[in-house]
Amino acid sequence: MSRKLDAKIPAGPLAEKWDTHRFEMKLVNPANKRKFSVIVVGSGLAGASAAASLSELGYQVSCFCFQDSPRRAHSIAAQGGINAAKNYRNDGDSVQRLFYDTIKGGDFRAREANVYRLAQVSVDIIDQCVAQGVPFAREYGGLLANRSFGGAQVSRTFYARGQTGQQLLLGAYQALEKEIARGGVTMYSRHEMLELVVVDGKARGIIVRDMLTGELESHAADAVILATGGYGNVFYLSTNAKGCNVTATWRAHKKGAAFANPCFTQIHPTCIPVSGDHQSKLTLMSESLRNDGRVWVPKKREDCGKDPSQIPEADRDYYLERKYPSFGNLSPRDIASRAAKEACDDGRGVGPGGRGVYLDFADAIQRLGRKAIEERYGNLFEMYQRITDEDPYTRPMRIYPAVHYTMGGLWVDYNLMSTIPGLHVLGEANFSDHGANRLGASALMQGLADGYFVIPYTLGDYLATTKLEKVTTDHPEFVAAKAAVEERTKKLLSVNGTRTVDSFHRELGKIMWDKCGMARDAKGLQEALQEIPKLREEFWRNVKVLGSAEGLNQSLEKAGRVADFLEFAELMCLDALQREESCGGHFRTEYQTEDGEAKRDDERFAYVAAWEYAGEGKPPILNKEPLTFENVHLSTRSYK
Amino acid sequence: MSASLHATGKGMNLTLHVWRQAGPGAAGRIVDYAAPDISPDMSFLEMLDVVNERLIAQGEEPIAFDHDCREGICGSCGLMINGSAHGPMKLTTACQLHMRSFKDGDDIWIEPWRAKAFPVIKDLVVDRGAFDRIIQAGGYISAPTGTPQDANALPIPKADADLAMDNAACIGCGACVAACPNASASLFTAAKITHLGSLPQGQPERDRRALAMVAQMDEEGFGGCTLHGECQEACPKGISIDAIMQMNRDFVRASATAVQAKEWSGAA
Numbered sequence: 001m002s003r004k005l006d007a008k009i010p011a012g013p014l015a016e017k018w019d020t021h022r023f024e025m026k027l028v029n030p031a032n033k034r035k036f037s038v039i040v041v042g043s044g045l046a047g048a049s050a051a052a053s054l055s056e057l058g059y060q061v062s063c064f065c066f067q068d069s070p071r072r073a074h075s076i077a078a079q080g081g082i083n084a085a086k087n088y089r090n091d092g093d094s095v096q097r098l099f100y101d102t103i104k105g106g107d108f109r110a111r112e113a114n115v116y117r118l119a120q121v122s123v124d125i126i127d128q129c130v131a132q133g134v135p136f137a138r139e140y141g142g143l144l145a146n147r148s149f150g151g152a153q154v155s156r157t158f159y160a161r162g163q164t165g166q167q168l169l170l171g172a173y174q175a176l177e178k179e180i181a182r183g184g185v186t187m188y189s190r191h192e193m194l195e196l197v198v199v200d201g202k203a204r205g206i207i208v209r210d211m212l213t214g215e216l217e218s219h220a221a222d223a224v225i226l227a228t229g230g231y232g233n234v235f236y237l238s239t240n241a242k243g244c245n246v247t248a249t250w251r252a253h254k255k256g257a258a259f260a261n262p263c264f265t266q267i268h269p270t271c272i273p274v275s276g277d278h279q280s281k282l283t284l285m286s287e288s289l290r291n292d293g294r295v296w297v298p299k300k301r302e303d304c305g306k307d308p309s310q311i312p313e314a315d316r317d318y319y320l321e322r323k324y325p326s327f328g329n330l331s332p333r334d335i336a337s338r339a340a341k342e343a344c345d346d347g348r349g350v351g352p353g354g355r356g357v358y359l360d361f362a363d364a365i366q367r368l369g370r371k372a373i374e375e376r377y378g379n380l381f382e383m384y385q386r387i388t389d390e391d392p393y394t395r396p397m398r399i400y401p402a403v404h405y406t407m408g409g410l411w412v413d414y415n416l417m418s419t420i421p422g423l424h425v426l427g428e429a430n431f432s433d434h435g436a437n438r439l440g441a442s443a444l445m446q447g448l449a450d451g452y453f454v455i456p457y458t459l460g461d462y463l464a465t466t467k468l469e470k471v472t473t474d475h476p477e478f479v480a481a482k483a484a485v486e487e488r489t490k491k492l493l494s495v496n497g498t499r500t501v502d503s504f505h506r507e508l509g510k511i512m513w514d515k516c517g518m519a520r521d522a523k524g525l526q527e528a529l530q531e532i533p534k535l536r537e538e539f540w541r542n543v544k545v546l547g548s549a550e551g552l553n554q555s556l557e558k559a560g561r562v563a564d565f566l567e568f569a570e571l572m573c574l575d576a577l578q579r580e581e582s583c584g585g586h587f588r589t590e591y592q593t594e595d596g597e598a599k600r601d602d603e604r605f606a607y608v609a610a611w612e613y614a615g616e617g618k619p620p621i622l623n624k625e626p627l628t629f630e631n632v633h634l635s636t637r638s639y640k
Numbered sequence: 641m642s643a644s645l646h647a648t649g650k651g652m653n654l655t656l657h658v659w660r661q662a663g664p665g666a667a668g669r670i671v672d673y674a675a676p677d678i679s680p681d682m683s684f685l686e687m688l689d690v691v692n693e694r695l696i697a698q699g700e701e702p703i704a705f706d707h708d709c710r711e712g713i714c715g716s717c718g719l720m721i722n723g724s725a726h727g728p729m730k731l732t733t734a735c736q737l738h739m740r741s742f743k744d745g746d747d748i749w750i751e752p753w754r755a756k757a758f759p760v761i762k763d764l765v766v767d768r769g770a771f772d773r774i775i776q777a778g779g780y781i782s783a784p785t786g787t788p789q790d791a792n793a794l795p796i797p798k799a800d801a802d803l804a805m806d807n808a809a810c811i812g813c814g815a816c817v818a819a820c821p822n823a824s825a826s827l828f829t830a831a832k833i834t835h836l837g838s839l840p841q842g843q844p845e846r847d848r849r850a851l852a853m854v855a856q857m858d859e860e861g862f863g864g865c866t867l868h869g870e871c872q873e874a875c876p877k878g879i880s881i882d883a884i885m886q887m888n889r890d891f892v893r894a895s896a897t898a899v900q901a902k903e904w905s906g907a908a
């Protein structure tokens with residue numbers, strides 16, 4: 001039976017929903033806040049901002065992360081910037097425009113009310129971060145600098161050199177440390193959540209492994225917040241940090257939280273290509289490079305091995321300029337990525353394995369001078385050279401698309417609560433705001449919006465209106481959850497087969513990249529749905545995990561994460577298979593226009609696919625939340 | 641699996657001498673490993689991955705080391721490579737160092753950060769919790785989440801904002817401590833003090849911050865600073881030792897103010 005998903009969108013005009021809702025929500029009496037305990041899993045932008053803000057309000061917060069310090073969460077790596085509808089440039093930006101751009105960028109697969117709220121609170125985020133001392137870039141007059149980003153026609157992106165994520169995270173981390181010192185937050189670093197505990201239908205705690213001692217701990221609370229980031233590492237190679245995983249959200253899914261739109265993943269067009277089998281992750285090169293670089297491949301296959309300088313102008317195919325004359329090299333992420341794949345599939349890719357295209361700065365250097373290019377991109381060129389040992393001033397860069405971000409995630413309602421009462425999900429871990437494609441500089445915005453400005457209100461309402469019995473960690477649900485984790489750990493350690501965890505992860509990644517990556521079709525997805533269970537079966541029969549459950553054991557940590565990816569991957573393929581349309585990052589080759597563009601099907605697919613776990617070995621249940629658009633007109637994205 | 645792309649004859653043969661230590665209290669020792677056919681295109685950590693895969697195949701526990709972003713920004717990785725923190729390349733973390741910095745036949749010594757305040761947990765992994773506690777002592781601006789004034793209501797001269805950013809770039813890796821003959825955490829602490837102290841928002845808590853963070857640094861068992869400058873050489877983010885001068889000035893001024901305040905309140 002499929003169930004009805006209630007998104008709990010407040011009534012009233014779009015622009016007033018959040019204000020009205022804030023007024024109508026129940027408050028927790030200040031004296032009572034300290035009686036409530038809240039678990040926050042994750043210390044990235046979403047988790048750290050939530051933990052600090054909730055502690056400031058007076059709740060007792062426990063915060064968990066798997067790194068050795070909350071400051072190292074993956075958010076630290078974001079480079080480009082953060083959007084906000086400040087309209088400091090007077091260039092026509094507004095809450096309405098940011099809202100519209102986000103809905104359109106997401107190819108009309110996100111919920112209007114959530115996105116509008118995101119645009120509204122975006123302005124407060126910048127104020128809050130400046131108050132914390134985040135050193136955003138400034139003009140000589142002392143005011144904040146902006147740039148345009150990701151195809152937006154207005155300059156609404158705030159940045160801190162190429163380290164925006166780092167600076168925003170350090171702001172949130174410092175607020176978190178302040179609260180730790182005050183006693184409002186208890187921090188558990190190097191702790192990995194391995195199970196969610198649900199008591200009487202409500203999320204009441206988690207089981208974590210202390211990664212230093214190996215001990216399994218039970219933690220009980222009145223509410224649980226997951227802010228555990230995205231699942232891009234299901235592809236093995238991605239721009240995500242090595243530890244990024246699906247474990248926390250997948251475990252919650254298996255306890256009843258619906259997983260929404262898992263097939264919506266974003267591929268970033270400008271990453272440094274794979275250099276060999278040893279490759280462990282991919283490095284993003286800022287999209288800004290496409291402002292001055294021209295993308296091309298040889299016209300003739302036999303030229304691919306040649307030195308690029310030996311390939312005359314007439315033998316080069318500047319395919320983005322050719323196919324998309326008006327946007328050219330600045331075509332959106334999904335389109336630029338697919339075009340690169342097509343060129344390489346056609347046998348015209350360059351570099352190791354033929355998986356690369358050139359990004360050439362020769363024209364720009366000639367036009368603007370080497371100095372100007374150095375000023376604009378010096379640090380990126382350096383990074384490129386450090387990794388590839390090639391000089392991009394004299395030889396075109398090689399780039400290739402890579403997995404970068406996951407729009408899908410646990411389903412949440414307007415209050416950011418999942419289908420399990422008391423389980424809230426923030427940041428990249430939820431599905432809420434980006435539809436089928438995320439705009440550049442909007443993930444940081446969403447993480448901080450969720451943590452600083454949404455959850456402090458909506459969690460209060462939940463706690464004030466829900467009857468919560470006292471629960472302790474000797475409750476049978478805790479005991480059972482802990483036993484299940486113990487059992488699983490034992491199993492992983494006892495297989496003692498012949499293949500390493502990484503070798504399984506790589507193989508899974510290859511299946512996903514080939515069949516559920518930049519372009520998908522029913523045939524490939526069906527094959528993947530055969531291959532994944534086989535691989536999973538082999539994993540549990542043939543994986544080799546050394547060491548013991550006690551003490552630091554990085555192989556064991558990895559094994560647990562890969563085991564979950566091996567289950568989750570199947571859901572991703574199922575989701576991609578059922579969505580018989582192309583939209584945003586989800587490109588089904590069967591559904592394209594005559595000239596190869598994505599063909600959306602609003603009649604049949606204007607919904608959120610929220611998958612419900614049905615039990616071991618049973619096919620998951622697809623629940624649909626219909627998307628209604630009352631404030632925007634559904635149109636076709638065109639960049640020709 | 642597919643044919644190895646890097647087995648192109650370019651592979652180097654290296655000998656690693658790696659610190660192995662089973663657990664926090666355990667005795668450690670250097671163990672030698674052959675690392676054949678290493679591609680110059682690998683990062684240092686990818687080289688360790690390859691060695692680990694081979695160790696696992698032989699039934700030997702892999703070498704534990706901290707890492708996450710592999711892009712030089714999270715500050716997780718940290719290795720003493722042939723006696724230098726993060727290895728031979730300037731302004732480069734271990735994860736961004738590539739094997740082309742080495743040559744065929746090289747011996748490479750790999751050890752954890754050595755400092756009393758960074759106890760070894762296992763192999764190359766150390767406990768850097770002391771850094772978090774130094775931040776807890778005062779490395780923040782108290783600005784609870786709310787509705788502060790508009791960001792542009794407070795213009796900040798570009799030079800000040802740039803100085804703040806230069807220092808805010810610290811990734812908390814601990815290389816400065818590892819490189820320092822006294823195992824001092826001065827560069828790390830000073831970077832935060834200078835970041836926040838360069839900004840108008842950071843002024844109200846400036847004195848308190850300097851006193852509390854320096855006190856915590858001492859309490860954690862880091863050594864004193866004698867201005868050797870090794871920290872600045874090792875720092876992958878180019879944090880300048882000027883920050884330490886700034887910290888010292890802030891500390892002296894704050895101490896004097898504190899003494900005065902005590903005298904005025906008659907408490908002295």
Ligand SMILES: Cc1cc2nc3c(=O)[nH]c(=O)nc-3n(C[C@H](O)[C@H](O)[C@H](O)COP(=O)(O)OP(=O)(O)OC[C@H]3O[C@@H](n4cnc5c(N)ncnc54)[C@H](O)[C@@H]3O)c2cc1C
Binds near residue numbers: 165191193443
């Ligand atoms: C290279 C790169 C550049 C980017 N640049 C930009 C940009 O310029 N602008 C932009 O808007 N977005 C950018 N993004 C996207 C953005 O950085 C992320 O989407 C965002 O930071 C995610 O934040 P988060 O708080 O949701 O999760 P994360 O920062 O990923 O944090 C996850 C947290 O959860 C913890 N955790 C995870 N699993 C567990 C578990 N099982 N147990 C315990 N703890 C767990 C981790 O320890 C961590 O603390 C970029 C992404 C990448 C990869």
Ligand code: SF4
Binds near residue numbers: 816871875876877879
């Ligand atoms: S000051 Fe430099 S070396 Fe020290 S922790 Fe910060 S980034 Fe690392």
Ligand code: FES
Binds near residue numbers: 706710734
């Ligand atoms: S792994 Fe993040 S800095 Fe090296």
